[in-house]
Amino acid sequence: MSTTPSTVHYLNQAVAQQLAGEFDAAERSYLEILRLDPQHSEAQHNMGVLLLNRGASDDALLYLLAALEIEPSRGQYWISYIDALFKAGQREAAQQVLELAVQQGLQGEEVDALCFQAQEIAPYSPVSAGVPSSQEQQTLLALFNAGQQSEAAVLARRMTLAYPSFGVGWKVLGAVTVSDKEALIPMQQAALLCPDDFEAHYNLGLILQALGQLDEAAASYRRALQLNPDYAQGYNNLGVTLQELGKFEEAEASYRRAVLIKPDYLNAYHNLGIVLQCLSRFDEAEAIHRKILQLNPDYPEAHCNLGIVLLSLGKNDEAVKCFRRALQLKPDFVVAHSNLIFCLDMASSADLSELLQERKRWDERHAARFLQAAPHSNTRSPDRLLRIGYVSADFRNHSASKAFGAMLTRYDRRQFEVFAYSNYKGEDDRYTRLFRENVTGWRNISAMSDEAATQLIRDDLIDILVDLSGHSAGNRLLIFARKPAPVQITAWGYAAGTGMRAMDVFFTDKVIVPPEEQRFYSEEIRYLPSALGSFFIDPFPDLNELPALNLGSITFGSFNRLAKISGQTYRIWAQILLQVPGSCLILKTPELNERSNRERILRYFENAGLTADRIVMLGRSSWFEHMRAYQQVDIALDPFPHGGGMTAMEGLMMGVPVITLNWPILTGRLSSSLMTTLGLQDWIVQSEDQYLELAIKKSAQLRQLSALRQTLRGLFSASIIGDQGAYTRVVEQEYRALWREWCASNGESN
Incomplete structure (x- = not known):
């Protein structure tokens, strides 16, 4: 058709x-x-x-x-x-x-x-x-x-x-029709003919929500609630719809109305806790999840969500216990297991071999049984037009898309077709629209089962399928477990290895995965010049003069999310401020809109003997204003053990170099990779003591800092990271090489 x-x-x-x-x-x-x-x-x-x-x-x-x-x-x-x-x-x-x-x-x-x-x-x-x-x-x-x-x-x-x-x-x-699509017309007709029947409007809302017509679903739920204002389930489902639309404050109000009507409504409490997490109100979210566990101590989803909150609050060890408890209660809880992996990656005591073993346990428990021996019908011709599929929940304004965006927009259309499989239910933004306009095929799989999405990818005859999420939120690794494409790769979004026998290749670089560590990974390691690319579609603010030249003192800064900043990191940063006279630290992240987060962080520094005026905390702003805040920063400080990635890139584009600790695990090596690619290895250290010494040393080199500030943007833009077209061509060469290898190993035909 x-x-x-x-x-x-x-x-x-x-x-x-x-x-x-x-x-x-x-x-x-x-x-x-x-x-x-x-x-x-x-x-x-x-x-x-x-x-x-x-x-x-x-x-x-x-x-x-x-x-x-x-x-x-x-x-x-x-x-x-x-x-x-x-x-x-x-x-x-x-x-x-x-x-x-x-x-x-x-x-x-x-x-x-x-x-x-x-x-x-x-x-x-x-x-x-x-x-x-x-x-x-x-x-x-x-x-x-x-x-x-x-x-x-x-x-x-x-x-x-x-x-x-x-x-x-x-x-x-409408109620007995199995397919939501086929049920829509009869249920719409019922709502038209029975305008005062709240069930007709409520059921229509359920169907519209399942079909992804969220604005219409919300309108139907609201009409049902006008007719029956004491229907707790209606408020809960309205909240879910509003949350999917990104209207978090309205969703919160709807969930609160549901639990007011029905005080033991666990699902509404569960959803309320999640939306409070979305609003970065972690202390309130923690209280809600603990309330759920008082009502039902064996609720695995509550343990899982409490773990997410505790991780955001920097309570990593407690978060690990929550995820493990969720898995005890529900051994097949695949999301909790991925969250455990993500959380362990943040642990300062993490050992690389242990982290990768946990990934292999994830594969054994959740994924290995789905690996299909079914042959692929893709034409085995090494030089033909190839179809590349990308799977992500982040085809939108998200830090991950700023690493992989060029793959969907700058590809060689003479050699490749690109299909995007989006696992996001929310509304499109301008990044989404840009990606949708540029790809060959756009598929929203957010409402599809793993089996249905697998079949869709097979029907699309995808030659190479690329995971852009790893074990981060919104991943669809269980699609990859079913091997819908001949060649499968994990890269960019949260590229830290999956542990999956169905994943063929892991794209990275030699800083993040040194050659001697390849043996730990389930995937074949294929090296790129840099593990990360960049995709900035908006102009940056102008570069300014080094702030310290006017202030007479150094301003350090970190714009990373709070979950990455460990207690060890705060301790070293406090020591830096104590040993660099007059210095101050700017922290900026949307989570700092919440007073409880600001108070908690300030306690770290006050306990170390610093006064509050040495710490500046800034919350949410537009991206342009977020970048302009770098005009107040002389030197960026990378957190550890989980370092920055896109945050470090944005700082570099604003002329702000970053001091980074090359941690023993790969999630702590992103900034080291960036600085190595740019030839700035003198900003990389190997221990916490060296981190402190380098911060003191660099803060005394104002002339060199001033000169570097004016050259960093050009250096970055001319590098393989900043040159979107050049980076994409390198990746496409790897795609072609992998495809030829697959053809050679499986026989060729035209």
Whole structure:
């Protein structure tokens, strides 16, 4: 089916007109679509349904048959055509087509219902403007309440034909239809015909939410709650929808209303804790999760979310215990296990071999059983056009996308096609739109199961599939576990190794994974000139003069998120401030909007003997203002054991060099990689004592700092990290080499 902007417009218009009962207008819109595109199967199908409901069964059958012939793989088209034959009184023909459909593999509740109809149900009389008899209504509701959904579906479908103005028939039909997409129209009709039925509006909200139509879902939930203002579940689901839309304060209010109505509503408390995390109100979130555990100590999700909060509060050891407890309660809790891995990567006592062993345990417990031996049907030609697929929840304004964005926008279209598989439910932003406009294919898999997404990727014939998340939030590693593509790579977003036997390659560099450490990894290590690229689409503020030249004292800075800043880091930073006279430290991150976070951090420094005026804490701002804050900073301080990545890059583009400790584990080597690539190894140290000494030394070199400030941006932009096109070409060379190796190992054919 081809779809042009014009047909999309007419299709949306036609569906809206059909729902509003404007059948003549809807018919004209469908006919206009078919004039523009006679092979538009959905318009053929909907036109047939419209005519059937208006009693024109002979004409309806022509359109429904046309839809089926255009797209015979659509099960709904078979069902609609067979159902129309029954309604037209062509019982024998309907039975023959039904037998053919079943022979070809058509199955499901709606097919069972048609089989039931073929055997049991007599046809209704022609369309009536009235309502069904009380006996008919009671029979329908009895079937529905007894869970006999196939039989209820048959009766409801025929009732909507005979009594199209009877809203309960549409309501039951929508409730028993398995597919959300197919349930949408009957439930919309129910809400139109039963404007005061809160369940109709609530159920419509559920369907719209499942389909990702979040604004419409929120409107339906709000209408339901106007009719039934004491429905706690409605407030909870409204909160979930608002949260997915990024409206965190409104979501919080909705969750609070739910628990006010129902004080033991664990799911609403759970969601409230999560939205408080999104608002960086970690102390409040911690209290909520602990309240849940008072109500139910064996709630694994609460232990997991408490762990996330504690990690954000710098309580790493406690967070590890929470994730381990969640896994004890729910051994297959894959998200908790990935969170445990992420948390262990932050631990100052972490050992590389232990971290990678935990990743292998994750693979053994959650992923290894899904590894498929099914062959791939990709054409084994080494030099043909290749399809590259990227999987991420971060195709948006996110730090991760600023490392991989060029892969989706600067690729060589003569050699590659790019497909993006987005695991994000929220609204598009300008980064999303930019990526969507540039890729060959865009797929949102956020509502898809791992099995369905795996099949989609196989159907798209992806040659090389790239994971952009690792074990960070929003990952879909269990898709990769099923090996939907011949070659699979982990890179960029949280590239720290996955531990998966299904992951073929890990893109990194020799600073992050030295050659002697390759043996620890499950993946084959392939080296790039730099593990990170850059993708900045907005102009940076102008460079300014070194602030210390005017102030007469050094200003240090860290703009990293608080979870990366360990107690050890605060201790060393305090020592630096004590030993560099007049110096101060600027901390900037959205989490510092919360007073409790500011008070907690200030205690670290006050306990070390520093006064509050030496610490400046700045919260959320626009990206441009965030960058402009670097104009107040002379030297950036990298946290450890988990160092900065994109934060260090942005500082370098603002002329601010970073002192970094090259930690023994790879997540503590990102800034070392950047500084090595730029030839600034004199800013890298190997111990905490050296970190302190270097900060004191560099703070005394104002002339050198001033000169470096004016050259860093140009140095970065000219490097392989800053040159988006050059970096992409290097990556594409690796793609081609990997593909040729796969072809050679599996045989070649044209």
